Amino acid sequence: MESIFMRKRRIRNEALWRTEIMHGRRDFCWLTKQVQNKNIITYYLDDGKKTAVTETIEREMPLLFKEIRRSGSPDASIAFLPGDEAALGTEGYRIGETEAGYKIESASPAGYLYGMYGLHRLLTAQNETGFPYESVPDQSIRMIDHWDNFDGSIERGYAGESIFYDHNTFRGDMELIRQYARLLASVGINAVLINNVNVHRAETFFVTGEALTEIRKISDVLAAYGIKTYLSVNFAAPITVGQLKSADPLEPEVASWWEETVKRIYEEIPDFAGFVVKADSEGEPGPFTYGRNHDDGANMLARAAGPYGGVIIWRCFVYDCAQDWWNREADRARAAYDIFEPLDGRFLDNVILQIKNGPIDFQIREPVSPLFGALKKTNQILEFQITQEYTGHQRDICYLVPMWKETMDFDTKHGKSLTVKEALRENSPVRRRSGIAGVGNVGMDANWTGSKLAQANLYGFGRLVWNHELSAEAIAEEWVRQSFCLTEEKCGKLAAILTTSREVYEAYTCPLSVGFMCKPSIHYGVDIDGYEYDRWGTYHYADRDGVGRDRTVKTGTSYTRQYSDARFSEYEDLSSCPDELLLFFHHVPYTHVLHSGKTVIQHIYDTHFEGVERVREYQAVWESLKDSLDEESYLNMKERLVWQMENAVSWRDQVNTYFYRKSGIPDEKGRKIYQ
Ligand code: GCW
Incomplete structure (x- = not known):
């Protein structure tokens, strides 16, 4: 009998439907469309042993594919089968056609999960795709950072209150968190930071006591979608929580306080991923208070987390926010490079430096941070901002994928040629400890992001970070096709709003x-x-x-000198500086x-x-x-x-x-x- 999947073009045209089955007030974004079949079809899951992720697949299949049942035979419409780890890594997958329909091969349950969403996407949103279709993520860590506070507010959030917290309690809506995890996993996100990097007093206590039980619940829900949980910690926690006199990273009792604390966290949450730290920045405490440097601080925490496989993500957003405006020599753009470049190679291998895309702060147009390419012996994560702080507050339309792509494709010209996306992987000594993070844009609003079109930024972030070859246009079209039922012409019009919106906002x-x-x-x-x-x-x-x-060496702050020779000459010289960066440099x-x-x-x-x-x-x-x-x-x-x-x-x-x-x-x- 001809499999329904063999007639997929027809399925795509006829049988996509918006459905209400996923009850409730939430907008299911790009996962609303079910692939509908006239006959009951089956799937086969070779899961060896049951894991939380394979259970997720069992729950998800009937949501994505109507009238589907699990079968005991690999001769099913969709078969999940073991794949070749050497080719696919631990998260990649390959979809091939079979007599009965499709097979999804992967070396891990997470890969099956991504393959499942991949197949759903291929059937609902992508035009002609050749099979086999193979997809392996381009970055290891693909992360969303939440700037959510325990009181329920979100720093720079434009879509309502936090989905995690409410009035200094854990909101405890696990179904909501599950739905969020589903959205994230469907676009390949595998890490989430659940609290603001500005760690106020209440959140400083997250590392101990009852909070850990609640965090464990969140982490379990996320883990079932292949997502690891990170916490932001306050560098002064040994004082606030531990009642010590100091938080000096070289003080033995400070180090042992952290060791003890980390040990208890892992007792409660065995697959806890690690800490994110904003230190010595905008009022947050840090090693500078004790005359120590950032490697001292990060390495001390890394020693505590190391035995459990934990990592420390240390942010490079460190600068003097109490500058004299009348001092024309001082230049905030220089700060991250001045502080961190000299420390290259001095961090332990479970430390990752997290670097904002530009040298200042998520503006609609900035040059690329000079740390990319310059750091050669340090694990690194590139940090983008999905939430539209400086880019329109999710009121103005601003699809950010073109900007992110520009950054990732930027050739730092260190050596012959080295793009940012390559530098992240190649200059990180431990490649699985490198990647890209984005500050999240969701909240309690029923459509998650306040602005419906801002969903495209969350979707696009995941897609681009997984697959660097995708164009901003292709991603926009995919999102539109999955989110609305439009003719191709109308889909094109809507996608064109998205893809031009960054240049319009900039204009x-x-x-x-x-x-x-x-x-x-x-x-x-x-x-x-x-x-x-x-x-x-x-x-x-x-x-x-x-x-x-004026940031030139000749007459300005010399910031231009932080780039490779080729980029330095280009930016230093008025006649070669690109128009769009002119007033940043001259x-x-x-x-x-x-x-x-x-x-x-x-x-x-x-x-x-x-x-x-x-x-x-x-x-x-x-x-x-x-x-x-x-x-x-x-x-x-x-x-x-x-x-x-x-x-x-x-x-x-x-x-x-x-x-x-x-x-x-x-x-x-x-x-x-x-x-
Ligand atoms: O963009 C700035 C924001 C702050 C933010 C800071 C940071 C979390 O205005 O709200 O604080 O960056 O990245 O740490």
């Missing part, structure tokens, strides 16, 4: 990488001089003659002519006028999709597009007026600039 907020002209502390909306005379080290230096930060007159042929001032005017027009186009496209979208999604983004429009207009008018007043140069196209 009306951040000319030529100048950065930080946003409202202080909230980081949304325009306030051009909001940070100009403040302590945070982010200045644009606009005056009547020009704008931008202070130039408004009349400076860009490679594009425009003057800086005209570029500012043009992009700000254009940005507003593009948002107007988005509104029109969204209206044109109205009848093809579910009402909730339609209204959700309609409202946000109104907010985005207001935001873009206020950026346009304030930025244009500000620079017109400074420069006195009119718009050559004579458009309306308020005087």
Whole structure:
């Protein structure tokens, strides 16, 4: 008999349906579509022995494939079979066609799980795929960092309260956490940090006592989806929790306090992954307090975690946040490299340094951090921000995959050529201890991310981090196909909103990488001089003659010298510095002519006028999709597009007026600039 899967093209066209079976108020995002079959079909799972992950597969199969039953025979419609570890590693999978349907091969239950979601995706969202289809993750650690606080708030969260905590208790909604784990596993995430890196007093106690029982419950749910649990710890915990006089990492009693603490954590949570530490940054305590360095701090914790296979993820986001704005020599962009590059090779092999994509702080446009490629003997994780702190608060549309891809593909030019994605793997002495993390964007909102379209960032992060070859466009289309029932033409229109949205957001907020002209502390909306005379080290230096930060060796802060020779010369020299990074590296007159042929001032005017027009186009496209979208999604983004429009207009008018007043140069196209 012809297997139903042999007619997959027809299945894809006819039988996808939005379903209510996954009851409840939650939006199941890209997993809403079931592959429906007219006949009962079966799957076979060669699981050797039952594990939490194989149990998950049993629960998931009927959610993804309608009317499917487990069978005792490998001659099933979908057969999970042992695969070749040498080719697939521990998490990869291979899907092949069989007489009866498909076989999914992998060397581990986690690989089966990813293969199951992979097959579902192939059948619901991807166009023609040749079989066998083989997929092995490009990075080992694929992680989501939560900046969730015990009181239920989320630092830089724009989708409601925390799914983990509520009013200083554990929310305890395990079904919700399970649903979240499912979303993450379906795009290949295998690690989650469950609390904010700013560890306040209450969370400092997470490392002991009753909290551990609750954390164990979370960790068990995540583990059933192949996800490891990490905790952020407070470097001063030995004082706060342990009642010691100091947290000096070289003090033996501090080290033994941590040893004891870690031992108890592993007694409670045997497969606990490790700690994430933000030290000596923005008020968090750290080794500098005791005149020690960051390797002293990280290694002391690593010694405690080592015997259990635990790791210490140590963040490089360390800088002086009490800078004098009048000191033009000081440059915050330099800090991470100045502190961590000299320590390369001095960390134990269960320490991983976590490095933000850019040298400052998740702006819509920054150069790539010079630590990539420069660190040659240290395990490393690249940190992105999925939550839209500086990129529109999940009100403005901003699909971030193009930006992440740019970073990962960036050639650091250390040696002949070394891209960031290669540097992560190749410069980490223990490759399985390297990867990519993203600060998460979900909360209690029914659609998880507040903005429906912001789901595409969570989805895209997972997909890209697993498979670096995917294009930002392909990922956007996949997400759209899995999330809505649209014709190919409409799918293309919606995907085009996503794939252009980063350049649009950049157009009306951040000319030529100048950065930080946003409202202080909230980081949304325009306030051009909001940070100009403040302590945070982010200045644009606009005056009547020009704008931008001089970071050259010749006349500026010498930040350019932190790059490889080739990149250094490119950025140092005004004539070779790329337009989009110009004001990050140079202070130039408004009349400076860009490679594009425009003057800086005209570029500012043009992009700000254009940005507003593009948002107007988005509104029109969204209206044109109205009848093809579910009402909730339609209204959700309609409202946000109104907010985005207001935001873009206020950026346009304030930025244009500000620079017109400074420069006195009119718009050559004579458009309306308020005087
Ligand atoms: O982007 C900044 C944020 C802080 C955040 C910090 C960090 C968790 O404004 O809210 O703190 O970065 O990455 O540590």
